[in-house]
Amino acid sequence: MSRPRGPEMVNGFTGASLAAQPPHIRELLIRRGKVLGPGYQLFYTNPVEVVRGDGVHLYDSTGNEYLDAYNNVVSLGHCHPAVVEAVTRQLSKLTTNTRYLQADLLDFSERLLATFPAELDRVTYTCTGSEANDLALRIARAHTGNTGIIVTRNAYHGVTAEVAAFSPSLGPSSPLGPHVRTISAPDPLRHGTSVVADLRTEIRAAIDDLQRHGFGVCALVVDSIFSSDGMQPVPTDLLGVLAAEVRAAGGVYLADEVQAGFGRTGTGWWGFGRHEVVPDLVTLGKPMGNGIPVAAAVLRNEVGREFGRKVRYFNTFGGSNVPIAAAAAVLGTIEAEGLIDNAHEIGAQLKRGFARIASDHPHLADVRGAGLFLGIEVTAPESTEPDRVLAQSLVDDLREHFVLVSASGPHGNVIKIRPPLVFDAADAALLLERFADSAARVLPT
Amino acid sequence: MSRPRGPEMVNGFTGASLAAQPPHIRELLIRRGKVLGPGYQLFYTNPVEVVRGDGVHLYDSTGNEYLDAYNNVVSLGHCHPAVVEAVTRQLSKLTTNTRYLQADLLDFSERLLATFPAELDRVTYTCTGSEANDLALRIARAHTGNTGIIVTRNAYHGVTAEVAAFSPSLGPSSPLGPHVRTISAPDPLRHGTSVVADLRTEIRAAIDDLQRHGFGVCALVVDSIFSSDGMQPVPTDLLGVLAAEVRAAGGVYLADEVQAGFGRTGTGWWGFGRHEVVPDLVTLGKPMGNGIPVAAAVLRNEVGREFGRKVRYFNTFGGSNVPIAAAAAVLGTIEAEGLIDNAHEIGAQLKRGFARIASDHPHLADVRGAGLFLGIEVTAPESTEPDRVLAQSLVDDLREHFVLVSASGPHGNVIKIRPPLVFDAADAALLLERFADSAARVLPT
Numbered sequence: 001m002s003r004p005r006g007p008e009m010v011n012g013f014t015g016a017s018l019a020a021q022p023p024h025i026r027e028l029l030i031r032r033g034k035v036l037g038p039g040y041q042l043f044y045t046n047p048v049e050v051v052r053g054d055g056v057h058l059y060d061s062t063g064n065e066y067l068d069a070y071n072n073v074v075s076l077g078h079c080h081p082a083v084v085e086a087v088t089r090q091l092s093k094l095t096t097n098t099r100y101l102q103a104d105l106l107d108f109s110e111r112l113l114a115t116f117p118a119e120l121d122r123v124t125y126t127c128t129g130s131e132a133n134d135l136a137l138r139i140a141r142a143h144t145g146n147t148g149i150i151v152t153r154n155a156y157h158g159v160t161a162e163v164a165a166f167s168p169s170l171g172p173s174s175p176l177g178p179h180v181r182t183i184s185a186p187d188p189l190r191h192g193t194s195v196v197a198d199l200r201t202e203i204r205a206a207i208d209d210l211q212r213h214g215f216g217v218c219a220l221v222v223d224s225i226f227s228s229d230g231m232q233p234v235p236t237d238l239l240g241v242l243a244a245e246v247r248a249a250g251g252v253y254l255a256d257e258v259q260a261g262f263g264r265t266g267t268g269w270w271g272f273g274r275h276e277v278v279p280d281l282v283t284l285g286k287p288m289g290n291g292i293p294v295a296a297a298v299l300r301n302e303v304g305r306e307f308g309r310k311v312r313y314f315n316t317f318g319g320s321n322v323p324i325a326a327a328a329a330v331l332g333t334i335e336a337e338g339l340i341d342n343a344h345e346i347g348a349q350l351k352r353g354f355a356r357i358a359s360d361h362p363h364l365a366d367v368r369g370a371g372l373f374l375g376i377e378v379t380a381p382e383s384t385e386p387d388r389v390l391a392q393s394l395v396d397d398l399r400e401h402f403v404l405v406s407a408s409g410p411h412g413n414v415i416k417i418r419p420p421l422v423f424d425a426a427d428a429a430l431l432l433e434r435f436a437d438s439a440a441r442v443l444p445t
Numbered sequence: 446m447s448r449p450r451g452p453e454m455v456n457g458f459t460g461a462s463l464a465a466q467p468p469h470i471r472e473l474l475i476r477r478g479k480v481l482g483p484g485y486q487l488f489y490t491n492p493v494e495v496v497r498g499d500g501v502h503l504y505d506s507t508g509n510e511y512l513d514a515y516n517n518v519v520s521l522g523h524c525h526p527a528v529v530e531a532v533t534r535q536l537s538k539l540t541t542n543t544r545y546l547q548a549d550l551l552d553f554s555e556r557l558l559a560t561f562p563a564e565l566d567r568v569t570y571t572c573t574g575s576e577a578n579d580l581a582l583r584i585a586r587a588h589t590g591n592t593g594i595i596v597t598r599n600a601y602h603g604v605t606a607e608v609a610a611f612s613p614s615l616g617p618s619s620p621l622g623p624h625v626r627t628i629s630a631p632d633p634l635r636h637g638t639s640v641v642a643d644l645r646t647e648i649r650a651a652i653d654d655l656q657r658h659g660f661g662v663c664a665l666v667v668d669s670i671f672s673s674d675g676m677q678p679v680p681t682d683l684l685g686v687l688a689a690e691v692r693a694a695g696g697v698y699l700a701d702e703v704q705a706g707f708g709r710t711g712t713g714w715w716g717f718g719r720h721e722v723v724p725d726l727v728t729l730g731k732p733m734g735n736g737i738p739v740a741a742a743v744l745r746n747e748v749g750r751e752f753g754r755k756v757r758y759f760n761t762f763g764g765s766n767v768p769i770a771a772a773a774a775v776l777g778t779i780e781a782e783g784l785i786d787n788a789h790e791i792g793a794q795l796k797r798g799f800a801r802i803a804s805d806h807p808h809l810a811d812v813r814g815a816g817l818f819l820g821i822e823v824t825a826p827e828s829t830e831p832d833r834v835l836a837q838s839l840v841d842d843l844r845e846h847f848v849l850v851s852a853s854g855p856h857g858n859v860i861k862i863r864p865p866l867v868f869d870a871a872d873a874a875l876l877l878e879r880f881a882d883s884a885a886r887v888l889p890t
Contacts, residue, residue: 096736
């Protein structure tokens with residue numbers, strides 16, 4: 001391909017295997033190179049073509065069936081009929097925006113806010129998690145009068161100019177803003193029991209440094225599963241401590257629930273609930289519409305007051321009819337099908353199963369996660385030394401055997417498993433069986 | 446309502462008429478105040494409730510039919526069956542993202558790029574026009590190595606933190622970035638024949654000032670119909686001159702086609718075509734999916750090269766299946782129904798008709814526009830002194846007689862008429878008749 005290579009991405013297609021691809025894959029790759037703009041990347045050493053989805057499965061054009069253990073947007077499963085039906089009905093009836101009065105918008109907003117602690121009582125809609133984080137930061141800046149932002153070392157929060165500036169996982173060529181400081185993510189495998197005390201020390205230093213540079217403290221932004229930091233579900237007493245430090249310095253705590261939200265972590269609707277702390281702002285996205293773009297910022301009324309006094313915010317599609325209809329169908333289906341409990345149960349089954357497999361493989365140093373958001377750390381044997389190459393081999397071997405997962409973490413060595421919430425016991429058993437087979441093939445003994 | 450009032454907006458509901466609203470409207474207003482976050486605003490002195498749309502009509506819950514002469518997102522008309530059918534089919538088949546290979550994405554991208562001059566040969570998808578402008582600026586910054594941005598005095602380009610910083614129409618409480626300079630929009634009613642020379646002088650001063658402050662020149666960003674500057678379709682030799690100045694200073698020309706694109710101005714697909722200049726980057730949005738969130742940045746390959754080398758860009762929903770299916774249906778329908786020619790013809794009918802009405806009313810100083818994007822300037826009689834109050838009275842009188850338009854411009858005195866592209870001769874005749882009636886009722890003689 002004549003396009004320049006982009007920066008390295010965990011589990012990204014590098015183009016090295018281009019010549020080895022089947023002709024129809026090669027043709028698609030060449031066509032992509034001729035029309036798509038900068039920055040696009042594909043997954044896997046051998047990219048996957050998809051033409052159809054159904055429940056927990058994706059299909060390619062030659063009829064192969066893939067077990068999808070990665071895609072969290074379709075948290076109800078691919079092509080869930082409740083969403084198809086709700087969107088079709090709405091599209092046939094009305095598609096307009098929030099500058100007209102509409103009861104549907106209010107009905108949904110009331111239902112959505114009922115899933116939050118009472119303090120979080122207002123919602124503003126956007127189309128993407130990036131837009132939600134961008135807006136939340138504008139609101140936080142107006143509220144605090146400060147600009148400094150604290151995130152974890154390998155955090156990812158989105159792709160607007162504002163949000164990319166506090167998303168260090170985008171890599172060294174995507175610079176952080178001068179007003180951004182990073183702290184370590186928790187990593188009990190390496191920190192031992194001092195995680196909370198260590199991170200309190202780190203955040204105090206970050207706060208001091210932001211104040212010393214005149215930025216002040218605007219916001220601590222974290223996702224409660226620390227996804228791009230390698231998925232760290234514990235300790236659950238950490239976020240409350242960090243939030244208290246930031247609030248004492250005049251800042252707010254923004255919980256990025258774009259990945260962890262809507263029941264994924266198996267304990268209530270929102271990931272921060274596991275941590276027993278109530279944020280000042282919360283951002284939502286990906287699974288909110290099961291494939292229809294819809295996202296939101298939820299906040300305490302008083303946090304939004306100053307922004308509302310100064311600035312109007314109109315997002316043409318944010319809160320428009322079709323996204324809201326899709327989101328209402330998703331909310332209703334999560335409740336009707338008991339998907340939060342399912343995430344808890346099937347997640348526990350998977351965690352037990354992966355732990356059993358790991359006990360046979362000294363390269364699998366840790367199995368962790370919450371609900372259906374799991375990480376398996378691949379290292380040198382009986383060590384905490386990350387092994388990214390081996391992790392990629394596992395991901396690729398699973399892909400060749402029709403199971404889709406990916407990898408994450410600052411060292412790219414943590415297998416990331418995040419199936420649709422409708423995964424059942426048989427799907428989990430199949431995933432475990434295939435994973436055990438891949439581990440046996442790929443991991444040195 | 447207990448919520449604080451936001452900043453003033455042209456044709457915004459102020460709350461003053463709350464007590465006079467019917468009970469079910471008042472109830473909706475109160476519910477909005479209790480759940481929606483900061484920044485939301487409604488249109489009109491008496492807000493409009495909508496429950497259903499069909500073609501060029503919107504309906505409220507008491508069965509009133511409104512002629513929609515304002516909503517450009519549904520440029521095929523409300524609830525066009527081609528979009529309903531395409532989206533339903535796609536939702537039932539597959540909703541995933543650009544990290545998997547998919548022929549549909551490439552098929553559509555090739556069709557879309559074929560509507561552009563050959564130099565504009567790459568496309569990156571986002572969900573909103575704001576995201577597209579945000580991304581385009583990141584790309585332009587990487588390409589030029591500069592940060593300075595030039596926009597028109599009352600420009601609007603979107604709501605991310607980055608883009609709000611160069612959207613002066615958001616008002617004085619939403620500050621412009623230190624790297625942003627404004628120039629006048631063309632205004633032949635007031636400039637006379639010296640518009641091009643005057644603006645060349647202004648842009649040269651802006652360029653000098655950006656260089657003097659060390660920002661350099663990154664981009665000139667304009668929408669080719671100058672929508673929030675009051676809709677200025679002429680002179681058509683201006684943008685080429687401004688683009689040449691910016692390019693000579695090392696910057697690029699970004700055409701914001703979020704409002705003017707997809708045939709709205711009645712001469713080819715893109716508004717910049719009327720100006721006979723080829724931009725370096727183009728952003729698309731609103732009508733692209735007829736109600737499904739989808740947007741894009743189109744660019745010259747070499748302009749994206751440096752960004753692609755440094756940064757990856759992944760927008761979960763941008764370029765995902767459902768938005769692309771909707772966009773393909775829109776593109777196909779614009780072609781199949783000859784909507785660009787229709788915009789040209791019906792636009793001309795409207796312009797003639799409004800000019801005839803204006804000739805009876807000394808307060809209607811100018812009728813202008815291109816295709817189905819029209820502005821009627823309301824002033825003191827036989828004068829160029831803007832009369833915002835009278836313009837609002839006209840907009841509100843039309844709304845009370847079931848015709849939806851709005852107002853725009855730095856003084857809020859330009860009636861903004863922007864109906865769906867499927868407006869036919871009878872719709873236009875009805876709009877003209879109602880407008881003449883409102884003018885007779887509202888305008889002093």
